Amino acid sequence: QVQLVESGGGLVQAGGSLRLSCSTSAITFRSYTMAWFRQAPGQAREFVAAIAWRGGTYYADFVKGRFTISGDNAKNTVFLQIASLTPEDTAIYYCAARQGWRSGNYGQISTYEHWGQGTQVTVSS
Numbered sequence: 001q002v003q004l005v006e007s008g009g010g011l012v013q014a015g016g017s018l019r020l021s022c023s024t025s026a027i028t029f030r031s032y033t034m035a036w037f038r039q040a041p042g043q044a045r046e047f048v049a050a051i052a053w054r055g056g057t058y059y060a061d062f063v064k065g066r067f068t069i070s071g072d073n074a075k076n077t078v079f080l081q082i083a084s085l086t087p088e089d090t091a092i093y094y095c096a097a098r099q100g101w102r103s104g105n106y107g108q109i110s111t112y113e114h115w116g117q118g119t120q121v122t123v124s125s
Helices: none
Strands: 003-007 011-015 018-025 031-038 046-051 057-059 067-072 077-080 091-099 120-125
Touching: 003 091, 018 031, 018 091, 018 120, 031 067, 031 077, 046 067, 046 077, 077 091
Parallel strands: 011 120
Antiparallel strands: 003 018, 018 077, 031 046, 031 091, 046 057, 067 077, 091 120
């Protein structure tokens, strides 16, 4: 059974940084596209970033260079580094995975087959 487990969230002051991790099991990491989404209170879930099975990275427009997605194939783990946090970044951050043969539409929620439970990020002003 595929499992995605996020970690690294927490309470941080504005201007700080965090590194979120998503560890995977029961999938061949290199054969999947991994992505991060987030959902703020009362808002729809939105795409943040994705790393494709061939190594390309894709970001939402709002990222503006503050977010970096990366992966460690040996550890089957994907990371999301977030810098210069603002209160608007407060959300539950979810890790998602889909089979690597799918291309494009990295921000389309329905294309992802597996989801983690999420990790809460709270940014105080």
